[in-house]
Amino acid sequence: MEPLMHENRVFHPPEDFVKGAAIPGMEAYNKLCAEAEKDYEGFWGRLAKENIYWKKPFTKVLDESKPPFYKWFEDGLTNASYNCLDVNIQKGNGAKKAIIFEADDGTVTEATYQDLLDRVCKMANALRKMGIKSGDRVIIYMSMSIEGIVAMQACARIGATHSVVFGGFSAKSLQERIVDVGAVAVITADEQLRGGKALPLKVIVDEALALGECEKVKNVIVYKRTGGNIPMTAGRDSWMHDVVANESTSCEPEWVSAEHPLFVLYTSGSTGKPKGVQHSTGGYLLWAILTMKWTFDIKPSDIFWCTADIGWVTGHSYITYGPLAVGCTEIVFEGVPTYPNAGRFWDMIAKHQATIFYTAPTAIRSLIKAASGDESIHPKNYDLSSLRLLGSVGEPINPEAWMWYYEHVGGSRCPIADTFWQTETGGHMISPMPGATPMIPGSCTLPLPGIMAAIVDEAGHDVPNGSGGILVVKRPWPSMIRTIWNDADRFVKSYFPEELGGTLYLAGDGAIRNKDTGYFTITGRIDDVLNVSGHRMGTMEIESCLVANPLVAEAAVVGRPDDMTGEAICAFVVLKGGRPTGDEAKKIATELRNWVGKEIGPIAKPKDVRFGDNLPKTRSGKIMRRLLRVIAKGEEVTQDTSTLENPAILDQLKQSL
Numbered sequence: 001m002e003p004l005m006h007e008n009r010v011f012h013p014p015e016d017f018v019k020g021a022a023i024p025g026m027e028a029y030n031k032l033c034a035e036a037e038k039d040y041e042g043f044w045g046r047l048a049k050e051n052i053y054w055k056k057p058f059t060k061v062l063d064e065s066k067p068p069f070y071k072w073f074e075d076g077l078t079n080a081s082y083n084c085l086d087v088n089i090q091k092g093n094g095a096k097k098a099i100i101f102e103a104d105d106g107t108v109t110e111a112t113y114q115d116l117l118d119r120v121c122k123m124a125n126a127l128r129k130m131g132i133k134s135g136d137r138v139i140i141y142m143s144m145s146i147e148g149i150v151a152m153q154a155c156a157r158i159g160a161t162h163s164v165v166f167g168g169f170s171a172k173s174l175q176e177r178i179v180d181v182g183a184v185a186v187i188t189a190d191e192q193l194r195g196g197k198a199l200p201l202k203v204i205v206d207e208a209l210a211l212g213e214c215e216k217v218k219n220v221i222v223y224k225r226t227g228g229n230i231p232m233t234a235g236r237d238s239w240m241h242d243v244v245a246n247e248s249t250s251c252e253p254e255w256v257s258a259e260h261p262l263f264v265l266y267t268s269g270s271t272g273k274p275k276g277v278q279h280s281t282g283g284y285l286l287w288a289i290l291t292m293k294w295t296f297d298i299k300p301s302d303i304f305w306c307t308a309d310i311g312w313v314t315g316h317s318y319i320t321y322g323p324l325a326v327g328c329t330e331i332v333f334e335g336v337p338t339y340p341n342a343g344r345f346w347d348m349i350a351k352h353q354a355t356i357f358y359t360a361p362t363a364i365r366s367l368i369k370a371a372s373g374d375e376s377i378h379p380k381n382y383d384l385s386s387l388r389l390l391g392s393v394g395e396p397i398n399p400e401a402w403m404w405y406y407e408h409v410g411g412s413r414c415p416i417a418d419t420f421w422q423t424e425t426g427g428h429m430i431s432p433m434p435g436a437t438p439m440i441p442g443s444c445t446l447p448l449p450g451i452m453a454a455i456v457d458e459a460g461h462d463v464p465n466g467s468g469g470i471l472v473v474k475r476p477w478p479s480m481i482r483t484i485w486n487d488a489d490r491f492v493k494s495y496f497p498e499e500l501g502g503t504l505y506l507a508g509d510g511a512i513r514n515k516d517t518g519y520f521t522i523t524g525r526i527d528d529v530l531n532v533s534g535h536r537m538g539t540m541e542i543e544s545c546l547v548a549n550p551l552v553a554e555a556a557v558v559g560r561p562d563d564m565t566g567e568a569i570c571a572f573v574v575l576k577g578g579r580p581t582g583d584e585a586k587k588i589a590t591e592l593r594n595w596v597g598k599e600i601g602p603i604a605k606p607k608d609v610r611f612g613d614n615l616p617k618t619r620s621g622k623i624m625r626r627l628l629r630v631i632a633k634g635e636e637v638t639q640d641t642s643t644l645e646n647p648a649i650l651d652q653l654k655q656s657l
């Protein structure tokens, strides 16, 4: 935090960028903000009319009669897939490249808007033939592929609500999501390829379905990616290429209410159970489009590359929906940034002439490190002159990483959009507008027009600039979360807590606004949620997983700062059989890590595991997490430990393996 507060380097958008920008200069930005302030519904209504094709126009913009269950454009009928594909083809862009797909091994495949529409229609017809209809839920458990995008768009076309599960989640995590969302079908691939290795997908689906309570799943559709040997269950499983083979390339879209759930995406919260974040069709799509225009200043000639996975919200908004809805050409990448070497991103930018590049600070930091060890994969060895804009997402970008990204990737000519947002917000909330906002490394700067972000204290009162507090949004916005699937109560309690008055949207992050500029800096989560390499993990989820292991009596999980991954997971564990030492401790730590990998997924594996005879608790039996955070950081315990029931165990927990 310290260096950030004193950061005073300012970078202005280059003049020729401002000239052609969607929001050319601060005056234009302020004008949009003023329009929203003056007539909130008028502002959003105008934009929704201008940017979306409505089969039947909406007559009411915002329904606030049952807060916080807000409804946007509710009586308007539309379809997300129609807006992404048919609309572009009608504009004469059928032969335009929609997707440039680069596989793990470097093989490139392309799809035009017309190709994509044909494939989406075939798939949509195949889904309909299986009896899947509007309102049904479909789980998608796939790697990065054109087929994955086709699967999502095909669901949208027939009004089926998709729920994509990241391919790095375990069978158990997958099963929990299948059950919670009540899926009738699963779309998957035989295997996925990452960094030259084939990893299982279909066998994990089989395992998940065998865990029980998945009787509703009548169909498993498998995209043949590697041709690896996988079992197929007769009557349930079919190959994607078989089911689409005889289908027509036209498919009448299901015209749905703007409020129809387009997707449910699970994310971690502060309890052990992930939340199914439910998004709408109309409001969500509107914001995907507007943020492509405003934050990414998208132009028809752009070659846009977002390196996220479709398993996360970034992949939904900035791979599957946003880029296609605005009719640009996008790059989709199957592999990892370090294979065959850590120059892969730079090589691909040069090869495909990417103009906009959007990635995570974690990736940037690991590539900085790689380039410092191997000059040959430094970005200076690649022709990155096609780039005109950079973006960052998922976690705070530290000023050093920002500067490196700016100078070495962007050649000191590309603005950087440090985009703050969340699974729940559907799209960007706070970010520089690249043709307007002067940038300060480490600050996501100002809210997008129409987003009423603010910082309040614990009672919900505004705090003055310069004092930190809780980040909230004061007015509903079109792409906000509608509810938590199956748990409306938890939705209200998590995001509109009574302590804040019940009307403010609670993001779950702390933030501070600069005294002079009013710029926002995100100071990190204020709940028990960690951000590891831009992946969101609930500490409670990992704790309940650890205590489910037969060896474990008790566990507490906290985060500690990590140079590379932002935060690292640190687990403090009490075993039933007493505190292990030496090689035995190392062995059990590995066992527990693998256990978490198997139960939740590899992304949840704790980096540190430490054993104690007990955990530090107050006399009333509460685990002192704040103390554990200090120990995890390796700092000296200076706080008062007099209420601690068993101070001696602190020394045990300080010892790393």
Ligand code: WT7
Binding pocket: 267, 312, 313, 314, 392, 393, 394, 395, 396, 397, 418, 419, 420, 421, 422, 423, 424, 444, 507, 508, 509, 522, 524, 525, 531, 534, 535, 536
């Ligand atoms: C959390 C949301 C945003 C889509 C991918 C992650 C953190 C996100 C930033 C940023 C500082 C950021 C916040 C937020 N976060 N972007 N630019 N600067 N922090 O979505 O998994 O829902 O995580 O990521 O803590 O609450 P998510």
